[in-house]
Amino acid sequence: MSAHYQLKPSIVRVLLPKPFHAPFDYFVPKESFVEVGHYVQVPFGKSLVWGVVWETNVLSTLPEHQIKEIRSISSLPPLSPAARKLLEWTARYTLAPLGSVLKMTISVPETLKESEKDFLSNAKSLDIKPSLLNHDQNFSATALKEAVAKKEFQPFLLEGVTGSGKTEVYFEGIKEAYGKGRQSLILVPEISLSAAWVDRFIDRFGITPTIWHSDITPAKKKKAWRSIVNGEASVIVGARSALFLPYQNLGYIVVDEEHDHSYKQETGVVYHARDVAVMRAQLEQCPIVLSSATPSLETLYNVQQGKYKHLILPERHGVSTLPSVTLVDMKKVKGDKVIKWISPPLKEAIQKTLDNNEQSLLFLNRRGYAPLLICHACGHHMECPNCTTWLVYHKASQMMQCHQCNYSHKLPSHCPECNHQGLSPCGPGVERIEEEIKTLFPNARLLIMTSDTLSSPKKTEASFKKIHGQEVDIIIGTQVMAKGHHFPFLTLVGVIDGDMSLGGGDLRAPEKTYQLLYQVGGRAGRQNLPGSVLIQTHTPEHPVMQAIQNYDHKRFLDLELESRSALKFPPFGKLAALIISGKDPSFLEKYVHEMARQIPHHEKVQVFGPAPAPLFKLHHWYRWRFLIKTEKEIGIQKVIKYWLDSLSIPSTLKITVDIDPYSFT
Ligand SMILES: [Zn+2]
Numbered sequence: 001m002s003a004h005y006q007l008k009p010s011i012v013r014v015l016l017p018k019p020f021h022a023p024f025d026y027f028v029p030k031e032s033f034v035e036v037g038h039y040v041q042v043p044f045g046k047s048l049v050w051g052v053v054w055e056t057n058v059l060s061t062l063p064e065h066q067i068k069e070i071r072s073i074s075s076l077p078p079l080s081p082a083a084r085k086l087l088e089w090t091a092r093y094t095l096a097p098l099g100s101v102l103k104m105t106i107s108v109p110e111t112l113k114e115s116e117k118d119f120l121s122n123a124k125s126l127d128i129k130p131s132l133l134n135h136d137q138n139f140s141a142t143a144l145k146e147a148v149a150k151k152e153f154q155p156f157l158l159e160g161v162t163g164s165g166k167t168e169v170y171f172e173g174i175k176e177a178y179g180k181g182r183q184s185l186i187l188v189p190e191i192s193l194s195a196a197w198v199d200r201f202i203d204r205f206g207i208t209p210t211i212w213h214s215d216i217t218p219a220k221k222k223k224a225w226r227s228i229v230n231g232e233a234s235v236i237v238g239a240r241s242a243l244f245l246p247y248q249n250l251g252y253i254v255v256d257e258e259h260d261h262s263y264k265q266e267t268g269v270v271y272h273a274r275d276v277a278v279m280r281a282q283l284e285q286c287p288i289v290l291s292s293a294t295p296s297l298e299t300l301y302n303v304q305q306g307k308y309k310h311l312i313l314p315e316r317h318g319v320s321t322l323p324s325v326t327l328v329d330m331k332k333v334k335g336d337k338v339i340k341w342i343s344p345p346l347k348e349a350i351q352k353t354l355d356n357n358e359q360s361l362l363f364l365n366r367r368g369y370a371p372l373l374i375c376h377a378c379g380h381h382m383e384c385p386n387c388t389t390w391l392v393y394h395k396a397s398q399m400m401q402c403h404q405c406n407y408s409h410k411l412p413s414h415c416p417e418c419n420h421q422g423l424s425p426c427g428p429g430v431e432r433i434e435e436e437i438k439t440l441f442p443n444a445r446l447l448i449m450t451s452d453t454l455s456s457p458k459k460t461e462a463s464f465k466k467i468h469g470q471e472v473d474i475i476i477g478t479q480v481m482a483k484g485h486h487f488p489f490l491t492l493v494g495v496i497d498g499d500m501s502l503g504g505g506d507l508r509a510p511e512k513t514y515q516l517l518y519q520v521g522g523r524a525g526r527q528n529l530p531g532s533v534l535i536q537t538h539t540p541e542h543p544v545m546q547a548i549q550n551y552d553h554k555r556f557l558d559l560e561l562e563s564r565s566a567l568k569f570p571p572f573g574k575l576a577a578l579i580i581s582g583k584d585p586s587f588l589e590k591y592v593h594e595m596a597r598q599i600p601h602h603e604k605v606q607v608f609g610p611a612p613a614p615l616f617k618l619h620h621w622y623r624w625r626f627l628i629k630t631e632k633e634i635g636i637q638k639v640i641k642y643w644l645d646s647l648s649i650p651s652t653l654k655i656t657v658d659i660d661p662y663s664f665t
């Protein structure tokens with residue numbers, strides 16, 4: 001009998017798309033071969049799960065009988081080293097489990113078990129129209145093309161006023177990347193914006209890009225995922241979740257409207273897509289373009305620090321000019337008994353616009369009729385039973401609705417506290433503005449645009465058609481109206497309550513208000529017709545209002561940077577929030593005070609709280625917050641991890657870590 005040498009089966013570590021921080025050990029089947037990055041299917045609990053090989057040739061500390069064997073190995077190209085590093089960086093940065101981050105990559109696990117034959121490529125070559133760029137556009141486009149050609153990490157800020165032709169400029173980078181056989185990823189803030197973007201793209205390049213967002217059908221999602229992992233998809237346009245897809249050879253990234261707050265994901269893995277995109281570009285060694293008319297303070301700070309290159313488009317493309325901005329001081333028109341929410345100057349401007357057969361947009365970021373119902377006899381406010389919020393009165397449906405948890409209830413005829421008959425609506429919502437406009441301009445044709453009326457892409461499309469076809473005179477809308485759309489006959493924008501987003505303890509409130517007012521104002525006069533913007537405000541002297549009126553973005557940001565620098569707020573220091581929530585309010589309160597006793601002490605770390613969150617009760621859950629502020633050189637993640645590791649967190653409580661918070665509710 002000859003000596004037979006039996007090699008032990010090798011062991012690998014497989015990361016699973018589940019909320020665990022580390023991968024698990026598995027045997028490689030005999031005569032099989034796996035590499036780091038391969039997609040494999042493994043038994044986990046009672047089911048089979050697709051994961052990614054994270055480490056090979058492992059010496060396991062587990063007894064052999066506890067280690068299971070890989071069931072199947074996908075023939076797809078492995079997850080690239082850059083993509084794996086991105087997942088690890090994101091987990092470290094956000095303190096989320098590595099497996100939860102992987103879940104954003106393996107977002108369509110069904111795709112992995114299907115044979116490649118089901119996915120025949122229908123890749124077409126681009127049929128690119130030549131572009132007509134002006135001098136400034138050309139200068140910026142050349143810089144982008146050169147960076148793409150070199151395939152080096154280089155962040156750019158592409159700044160230009162609304163309508164200055166930023167899209168045309170970053171399209172040039174796509175063309176270059178395509179020519180080199182590399183993938184381009186374009187992140188856009190919202191689905192509504194990507195529809196307009198896609199039309200423009202098709203017009204220019206003659207093909208449909210691969211589209212990725214939460215609302216596409218499962219079949220389309222599978223197809224898109226497959227073409228991305230195969231490297232067949234050359235241009236991908238998507239919402240923030242597109243950032244974690246398994247690209248094969250990413251050569252160019254664009255973050256359109258980089259200042260947009262929807263880039264921040266607030267649930268699950270809490271991350272900011274703009275920041276992760278910059279990291280992805282660095283790991284992929286490719287250029288990234290952050291595009292905006294109102295760049296975020298963080299991005300401008302990076303320009304000042306010399307980290308980002310600044311490309312500026314100073315003029316509006318074509319003949320149109322920026323709309324004029326007028327502030328209407330509401331303190332001065334308050335005495336006028338006739339007015340409710342529309343001031344005399346705004347009323348006059350609407351009349352003039354009607355006379356010219358042009359369109360007006362009235363902006364108020366508040367759905368429903370009134371944000372609050374109050375009893376005049378006893379002062380009782382109608383509150384949501386599940387949340388610490390007021391119920392919004394929707395007059396058309398005679399309902400009271402919670403805009404946080406969607407609780408709704410028929411309007412009661414009597415006060416539930418004192419039985420007084422009738423509750424009074426306080427403050428305006430979109431429905432109330434509609435009511436006033438109907439009495440002021442009975443013959444005008446109105447269109448309401450809110451998330452209530454634009455509940456499907458079809459309805460949105462129909463509304464846009466009406467505006468383009470000039471079947472509408474006055475549009476009354478919320479924030480859904482503020483973005484990206486281009487209406488040639490819209491020449492007047494009236495902002496009902498310019499001060500609305502200025503309140504609260506949010507460090508970004510002035511910046512958010514500036515960006516919002518600028519975006520809304522930018523809807524006015526985008527073609528040959530000059531536009532004007534009227535902003536009703538109680539604080540015309542506020543720096544935000546002054547900056548908007550004079551288009552002085554730079555001065556405004558300098559003031560903001562100064563005040564953040566004095567307080568050591570980001571980008572001059574680091575900030576994180578811990579939100580602890582539970583269903584039993586007294587247990588929760590006891591626990592957060594216990595947590596406070598374990599706060600790590602360090603001279604460069606400050607912890608504020610525990611404090612009840614402004615939104616103390618949300619969907620039956622009670623919430624407390626800590627705010628952690630550190631000096632810039634401190635690893636804030638390490639501080640938090642050290643603190644959390646020292647605690648034993650009861651399973652009835654949820655802890656959310658939010659690094660660099662944008663929401664302070
Ligand atoms: Zn009452």
Ligand SMILES: [Zn+2]
Nearest residue numbers: 384387402405
């Ligand atoms: Zn509620």
